[in-house]
Amino acid sequence: MKMLEKYHNGNATISIYEDGTRIIETEGEYEKPDLEFPVSMDFKITNWCNMNCRMCHEKSNPEGKHGDIMNLQFVNSLTKGTEMAIGGGKVTSHPDLKPFLQKLKKQGVIPSITVHQNEFIDNVNLINELIEENLIYGLGISYLKPFDLMWKEVAKNDNAVVHLIAGIHGKDVFDYLSQFGCKILILGYKNWGRGADLLQNEKVAKDIQDKIDWLKRDLPKYLDKFKCVSFDNLAIKQLDVKNMLTNEEWQEFYQGDDGTMTMYIDGVNEQFAMTSTSPERYDLKSDIKDMFKVIKEGVINNETQN
Ligand code: SF4
Structure with a gap:
């Protein structure tokens, strides 16, 4: 597998491969990575969306605004090899999406985008163009409905990942x-x-909880039915994934607690936070290292209080 980038960050060396695999190795005697800047960030570029998903945690809607993404100073401080997961809102609706991705490419930042299934269908030419021009390395597609031809094609692409939500997507x-x-x-x-x-x-909440409970119980049956099954940290907690793995598997698989490797940036409200659901929000700073320091301090404070 071809290596896309290898770089130093704090006391670690990070290697990123073409299929999205990321390997973090600590240097010298250090056991745990202590990074200067996030290996990856979730970056919301717009709050505009006309999909009206009932569980949208960003509350995106047709009145939502686009972020001033070409003029955010922190982008200039990103190091070659940093991964950026671009989301919204409906990312393809942002008029500066392509120029922004071209800017990231010049800097060596490794971007991915997440789109809703219908957004993918409506914008397949644009998305293909972004892939062919190496402007995106990863494509997340939020599942809505069966479409054999489409999912068969998606499965052939090693950089495309179908996003499913515990509590929303069930056995079917x-x-x-x-x-x-x-x-x-x-x-x-x-x-x-x-x-x-x-x-x-109450009724909907019960249905959501039932689906989470089902997935927690039946997940092991699905692990070898897909080319790859990955989780965000919230799903790891909700589904108790640690319990399904041996110690060795866990060490190899787990990429670190929230705020120790990753962070969230809201490009619309120009704020940053540990994750997209963290209530503590801070005004954007011009340097990613300064923002990540704030996030890491928050993690350490939480650990000492608990
Ligand atoms: S497509 Fe995404 S951003 Fe749009 S409403 Fe649905 S969850 Fe929200």
């Missing part, structure tokens, strides 16, 4: 997708934004 969806052997990323259910509003309805 996991069974359907497993026939294509795609790569999947399971996201935890976010009790935030419209995701929190949805839980106010």
Whole structure:
């Protein structure tokens, strides 16, 4: 597998491969990585969206604004090899998406985008163009419905990952997708934004919890039915993934607690936070290292209080 980038960050060396694999090795006598800047960040570029998903934790809607992404200073401070997961809102609606990706490419930043399934269908030419011009390295597609031809093609692309949400996508969806052997990323259910509003309805909340419980129980059956199964940290907690793995597997698989490797940047409200559901938000600074320092200090303070 071809290596895309290898760089130093704090006391670690990070290697990133073409298929999205990331290996973090600490240098010298250090056991745990202590990084100067995040290896990856979630970056919200817009709050505009017309999909109206009932669990949208960003509460994106047709009144949502686009971020002034070409003029955010912190982007200039990003080091070659940093990964950026660009999301929204509907990312393809941002008029500066392509120029922004061209700017990142010049800097050696490694971007991926996440789109809704219908957004993918409506913008397939643009998305193909971004892939062919090496402007994106990863493509996340949020699952909505069966579409054999499309999912078969998606499964052939090693850099495309289908996003599924614990509590929203149930057995029918996991069974359907497993026939294509795609790569999947399971996201935890976010009790935030419209995701929190949805839980106010007792019947819906029960259905969501039932689906989470089902997945927690049946997940081991699906692990070898897909080309790759990955999780965000919220899903790891909600589904108790650690319990399914041996100690060795866990050490190899786990990429670190929130705020120790990654962070979230809201390019619309020009704020940063540990994750997209963290209540503590800070105004953007011009240097990524200064922002990451704030996030890491927050993690350390939380650990000492607990
Ligand atoms: S979840 Fe994604 S596609 Fe759905 S409304 Fe929110 S931003 Fe739009």
